[in-house]
Amino acid sequence: MTGVRELSEPTRNPEAPDGTAIEVHDLRMRYGSVDVLNGVEFTAYRGEVLALLGPNGAGKTTTIEILEGFRMRSAGDVSVLGVDPAHGKESWRARLGIVLQSWRDHGKWRVAELLGHLGRYYAAYSTPERRRPHDVDELISRVGLEEHASKKVSMLSGGQRRRLDVAIGIVGRPEVLFLDEPTAGFDPHARREFHDLVHRLSDLEDTTILLTTHDLDEAEKLADRILILAGGRILANGSADALAKQVSGQAEVRWSRHGELFVHSTEDATGFVRELFAQYGEEIADLEVRRASLEDTYMTLVHEFESGRSEAAAQTFEGVTR
Amino acid sequence: MNPQWLAVRAGGARGGVEFRQSLTNAQDLWNQLFFPIVAVVVMFFLRGSTVPGTNFSIGSMAIPSMLGMTVAFNGLLGVATMLTVEREDGTLLRAKAIPNGMLGYLVSKVVTVSGQTVFGLVIILIPGLLLFHGLAVTAGSLVILVGVSVLGLIATLPIGAIIGSMLSSPRNLGLAMLPIMGLVAISGIFYPITAMPDWLQAVAQVFPIYWLALGMRSALLPENMVAVEIGESWRHLEMIGVLGVWAVIGYFVAPIVLRRMARRESGSSVAARREKAMQRIT
Structure with a gap:
């Protein structure tokens, strides 16, 4: 085992064996003759917020897309909520949330209408502990779009659209949430509100969150643990403080x-x-x-x-x- | 409730919403209305010319043919357009990210395109009946009209889905548009197909457009107009046979192509297309 792993200081349930939400072991990805991921290792515990940092082309997006089940890996063991994403069924997908960077999709839909529609698919996967989907009005107020609920999506500003993206990502009350550069293009105010939202998600809903970002300040504020990915490997893994002390x-x-x-x-x-x-x-x-x-x-x-x-x-x- | 059934119902509702949106949006409405209006106007001016060998108006003959063409256009190009546009803008990826979302998405496309087809048929049928003489509308003709429309959509929707999956961007739609326009030209829509060289007639009879137009003519034209058709027959069985073969091919191939296309969708592939599209705009 590498020492990098030992650095991890999970803040919650470190001992509980079933407290693991994401487990990645020796993950490799090769495009043609280029190795993008070169043995990535990490574990995310339930309710933990993990930030994946790294320079452009380090493999952050590839890693997250493999975990989302959108990309096939070349080798290695990956498990998200106990399931291999490459063979995840729809019932598995119902427990995930993915925040996508929208562009102009669903432009003619109204905000509340779209959230109500997308939520319908989750109703069949509701459990007594986790009622699915989210109540639309509550969800809209949670992301601060109350005044825009009946607006057409195409009329939203960039920041409002990103908040809608987040709302869509969590409409099914996910147990694991993936965010690929969630605050790109946010103004400082929207960023602060987004951070509060993420904290509430992990605290109140016990959602495990894996996000990628370029913003070091954001990673420090949001994440329980930071993973630094470069050259297809995790170079460092620990809380911001621990990393600073070690390096x-x-x-x-x-x-x-x-x-x-x-x-x-x-x-x-x-x-x-x-x-x-x-x-x-x-x-x-x-x-x-x-x-x-x-x-x-x-x-x-x-x-x-x-x-x-x-x-x-x-x-x-x-x-x-x- | 069964999750798949729930997704089918959600997809149905989605199709309804999107169809409504397409009717309450000037741009979409214009796209839908432009071609039928131009065609009806042109045919109206041609109503004085007659089909060779008869005293029946060419304009009147073209009305049912255009109905058949409308079904084919919606089934082939309507679906292909939506698939390429919505793959580029990330709608498809959203569907992929939610449980049974792709199932709901496909159901919604079938509903939307069916709605738009009915709308397109009505747009031609109403002026057709009011302004053109000689169309014979009976209870039987309505049954045939509905039957041909349904069969036509079943045969063309999967082919449209295959075309849409294979085109890499909406800007390549012309690649599909061109051959389809070519087929329209040789399929006897605006002029009897029997005036075409034999080999062109043979080509046209391989594809659904000719058969859809023929079926519509059989529904709305007087019985004696069968004289200008190939073999002097409406050939209903042959029509069902050819459209049926297309449907079977489509239902075997479309799921494979669709699945392969959907599998490739991810956040980065949408982002890459967005980048490419933005470069073109600026």
């Missing part, structure tokens, strides 16, 4: 004394600050400790990978975690 153990300490500014990089920020106070006490002002941000972590990892040291990067990482 760059250094923290930056800034302070001022007698109006003069100081900066110091250290691995043991707490210890350093303790000594600082022991030595100078009251003289210390403007104290600030900055850990490496997720962005620093990501840049370090991807840079190492892209400068042709992917193996080395992965190795170092394993070394650190063990």
Whole structure:
């Protein structure tokens, strides 16, 4: 087993064997002679939010499409809700939600009409624990489209359409939800509302969420766990904090004394600050400790990978975690 | 309730909604009305000319033929257009992402196209009966008209679905349009087929358009007009035979082609097409 896996710090039900929603083992994908996925490994636990990060062409979309059952893999074991997506029946599909990036489909439909229609297909898969589909009015207010419920889809703004995409994705009250770059084109306000929606989904509905994004800030805010995919492999797997600590153990300490500014990089920020106070006490002002941000972590990892040291990067990482 | 049955009913409702949308939308309505109106107007000016060897108006003869052509157009091009457009814009992918969504989607297409076919028939039939003389409408002719329409849709819908699955984008629809227009020209829609060279007659008789037009003529023209048809017969059995063969071929091939097409659909394939389409626009 790789050390990357051990880094994972599932926040919920880590021990429960049936708490697994998505399991990916040695996933490989090859187009012609190009290996897009090169042994991807990860596990998502029920109710967990996972963000898949990576540079363009790293295989994020391919991975998510394999899990959705829209793409056949070349090799490896994949299971979503205990089922191999390559052989998923309609009853399996009813438990998934997929947020697609819409363009101009269903332009003539009205928002409430479309959600009501798409929900009908899920009614046969309703269970006492999980009533399907969602009530349309409740769903519309949940994504903040109340004022637009009777509007034609083609009249919605870009952000409103994306919220409708999310509503369509969750109309069947999914147990696992896939979002491929959900907030591309959102303004900051819409983004904040979307984040609240995702938090509510994972907290209240116990929905497992796998999303891809380019936005590191978003990944940090939304995800319980972050997977960094590059060159067809998971380079890192852990919470934003854990990743930052593992990749760059250094923290930056800034302070001022007698109006003069100081900066110091250290691995043991707490210890350093303790000594600082022991030595100078009251003289210390403007104290600030900055850990490496997720962005620093990501840049370090991807840079190492892209400068042709992917193996080395992965190795170092394993070394650190063990 | 059985999930498949539920999806069939949802698809039926969807077809109803889409048919209603196509009637309450200027663009769609114009697309549907343009060709029948032009054809009826042209035929109206040709009503004075007669079919050679008879004193029957060419315009009147063309009305039932155009009904047959309408059925074929809707079955072949209507479905093909929807499939290519909705594959490009992601409607199909949405159907694929929901349980039994593809089943519901296909049912909805059958309902929408059937509705549009009926609409197209009425658009031609009403002025046809009011402005053209010599059409013989009886209870029997209505039964034949309905029967030919239903059989025609059964024969052409799957072929339309196959065409739509194989075209890579709506901008390639012309590839399908051209040969179909060619078939219209040789299928005796606007002029008796017996005026065509024998080999062209043979070609036309392989395809559904000729037989649909013939069936409609048998429904609405007076009995003596059979004299200008091939073999001086309405050939109902042959019509059922040829359309039946097309239907059987369609029902074997269409599911295979549709499934193969649907399997390839994914978020990235829709995104790639969107990119390609946007490049063309800008």
